Amino acid sequence: MNDTTKPTEPNPPAEARDFIREIIHGDLQAGKHSAVVTRFPPEPNGYLHIGHVKAICLNFGVARDFGGRCHLRFDDTNPLKEEQEYIDAIQDDVRWLGFDWGKHLYFASDYFAQLYDWAVVLIRAGKAYVDDLTADQIREYRGTLTEPGRNSPFRERTVEENLDLFDRMRRGEFPDGSRTLRAKIDMTSGNINLRDPVLYRILHARHPRTGDAWCVYPTYDYAHGQSDAIEGVTHSLCTLEFEDHKPLYDWLITNLPVPAVPKQYEFARLNLTSTVLSKRFLLRLVNERRVRGWDDPRMPTVSGIRRRGFPAEALRQFAEMIGVARRASVVDWAMLEHCVREVLNRTAERRMAVLRPLKVVLTNYPEDRFEEFEAVNNPEDVGAGTRRVAFGRELWIEQDDFMEDPPKKFFRLSPGKEVRLRSAYFITCQEVIKNERGEVVELRCTYDPDTRGGSAPDGRSPKATLHWVSAKHAVPAEVRLYDQLFGRPDPGAENDLVEDLSETSETILSPCWLEPSLGGMKVGTQVQFERLGYFCLDRDSTSERQVWNRTITLRDTWAKVQKQT
Ligand code: ATP
Ligand code: MG
Numbered sequence: 001m002n003d004t005t006k007p008t009e010p011n012p013p014a015e016a017r018d019f020i021r022e023i024i025h026g027d028l029q030a031g032k033h034s035a036v037v038t039r040f041p042p043e044p045n046g047y048l049h050i051g052h053v054k055a056i057c058l059n060f061g062v063a064r065d066f067g068g069r070c071h072l073r074f075d076d077t078n079p080l081k082e083e084q085e086y087i088d089a090i091q092d093d094v095r096w097l098g099f100d101w102g103k104h105l106y107f108a109s110d111y112f113a114q115l116y117d118w119a120v121v122l123i124r125a126g127k128a129y130v131d132d133l134t135a136d137q138i139r140e141y142r143g144t145l146t147e148p149g150r151n152s153p154f155r156e157r158t159v160e161e162n163l164d165l166f167d168r169m170r171r172g173e174f175p176d177g178s179r180t181l182r183a184k185i186d187m188t189s190g191n192i193n194l195r196d197p198v199l200y201r202i203l204h205a206r207h208p209r210t211g212d213a214w215c216v217y218p219t220y221d222y223a224h225g226q227s228d229a230i231e232g233v234t235h236s237l238c239t240l241e242f243e244d245h246k247p248l249y250d251w252l253i254t255n256l257p258v259p260a261v262p263k264q265y266e267f268a269r270l271n272l273t274s275t276v277l278s279k280r281f282l283l284r285l286v287n288e289r290r291v292r293g294w295d296d297p298r299m300p301t302v303s304g305i306r307r308r309g310f311p312a313e314a315l316r317q318f319a320e321m322i323g324v325a326r327r328a329s330v331v332d333w334a335m336l337e338h339c340v341r342e343v344l345n346r347t348a349e350r351r352m353a354v355l356r357p358l359k360v361v362l363t364n365y366p367e368d369r370f371e372e373f374e375a376v377n378n379p380e381d382v383g384a385g386t387r388r389v390a391f392g393r394e395l396w397i398e399q400d401d402f403m404e405d406p407p408k409k410f411f412r413l414s415p416g417k418e419v420r421l422r423s424a425y426f427i428t429c430q431e432v433i434k435n436e437r438g439e440v441v442e443l444r445c446t447y448d449p450d451t452r453g454g455s456a457p458d459g460r461s462p463k464a465t466l467h468w469v470s471a472k473h474a475v476p477a478e479v480r481l482y483d484q485l486f487g488r489p490d491p492g493a494e495n496d497l498v499e500d501l502s503e504t505s506e507t508i509l510s511p512c513w514l515e516p517s518l519g520g521m522k523v524g525t526q527v528q529f530e531r532l533g534y535f536c537l538d539r540d541s542t543s544e545r546q547v548w549n550r551t552i553t554l555r556d557t558w559a560k561v562q563k564q565t
Helices: 019-029 050-065 084-096 108-124 135-142 159-170 220-231 240-255 279-287 302-308 312-322 333-347 557-564
Strands: 037-040 069-074 105-107 128-131 180-183 198-202 216-218 235-239 263-267 270-272 329-331 349-351 357-362 371-376 386-391 394-398 418-421 426-434 440-447 475-482 506-514 526-529 533-537 546-552
Touching: 019 050, 019 235, 019 263, 037 050, 037 220, 037 235, 050 069, 050 235, 050 270, 050 302, 050 312, 069 084, 069 108, 069 220, 084 302, 105 108, 108 128, 108 159, 108 180, 108 198, 108 216, 108 220, 128 159, 159 198, 180 240, 198 220, 220 235, 220 240, 235 240, 240 263, 302 312, 302 546, 312 333, 329 333, 333 526, 333 533, 333 546, 333 557, 357 506, 506 546
Parallel strands: 037 069, 069 105, 235 263, 270 329, 349 526, 357 440, 475 546
Antiparallel strands: 128 180, 180 198, 198 216, 357 394, 371 386, 418 426, 426 440, 475 506, 526 533, 533 546
16 A cells, blocks of 8 residues: 555645646636636446546536536547446446536547547648558567657658548548548657557447448547547646647647647556456446346446445545555555445444355244334434334244354354343253254243343343344345455456456355345345345346345454555
């Protein structure tokens, strides 16, 4: 861990929070801009992941902090990989995260006509040419980091010939890949991005928004900065891999009659332990059906962690905690979980649920008798009130909470031992019933009627308090336990990523038994199952059977790490 992962001070002035805000503050102070305008520019070729959350919180957060605005702009320049489904999902995710672009929803494809006209401006100025080299040849001519590139034999075409060819490219006369439009900059530049970068390629592909109107499409490098300029973006924030593209970004802005001069700034992308943040790889998991889809609760996508039960507030808090810097780092996944626990501890009501049930029969409790106990909904929030929990002769407890032959430090139930049932009675185990295979299937216990509500008049107090559910009243459910998708903190370091997928990332338990107040909950409801963790009602639930996802266990490994340092 390094300094970028320490929590920020409470409410420092915005400009003191990170270098980006410091720059923006300075620009505003110097009167360079009257208002800050940022944008979040996803390519709609997949669902958003936690890395994007960092970029979203930064762009929208900066706009909020300085009273500016943030656009949502889809960078939809590659029709082969982009789909309407992704456009819709991305908007949904950004809104869910709590951000609002107002009327500022844009698409790079809105600017295709303008971008085309500007390409013609470059051709007329002798600053762009149509090249007939194939993609492989272009690569070969480009040179390497240590060797300069070579000029294409087509580089010296006349303006007229270039105008004619570019027009015919646009009109669909040439097959895919046969020609490109390239900027004429410098094939010997030390920066490979300036070695006559491709501005347009031919793609006879249907675009999700412009349909068949175009068969030439601008490259990312050409479209991005010009889109920023058209929208009046002042600070174009992107991740460090674009640092080497900045001279090209500036070259295009300088050489085109754009209406504004945006500036690009780079920050380090988010990396998380045990997690792969790459749309390409996540798409592979979906396509190979290794997960239930983009919103599988194990996916590091926004829709996945949302389905798993991570609250939006926790993600925003996490983004704030990791901050923004230029130095690359890997953030511990446990830190994200820490934020999730902090929010859920405050907001999630407590309930009792038994995931691996073991039957308990109270032999001295009358068969036809039932009673109800009052239980606190959330000890962290008195306003959350109380609820009534039904109790009867037959109960479910957790298999883990019983041992026939316990080691010394096991304080839960065992033959002859007394424990407290949360909010109910003390019980003592009298007899263990087994099946033919020798497995424990039932416990015969007695309860002490003088301990109603969970305390004894003589002041004795058992060391363990167990959760329980009345068998007669319980609601059945399937519970899905989730763990890291990968079995190691550095997936892909030695093997193909897929080989590092953990086999125990999902465990399905059924039937589990829930206290009756959990019946009829809405999908997305989040509760703490006492002693077990936080859970969220999944959209796979039906009227017959609920499905709950375990969002997270109760153990906070990050808080422990922090204490040690
Ligand atoms: P991926 O590598 O997963 O495909 P990408 O960078 O190609 O991601 P885009 O849709 O182009 O995805 O990203 C939109 C914005 O989000 C860009 O500004 C990009 O810099 C930013 N971004 C993407 N991944 C991260 C990350 N891990 N951390 C911070 N910002 C990110
Ligand atoms: Mg990208």
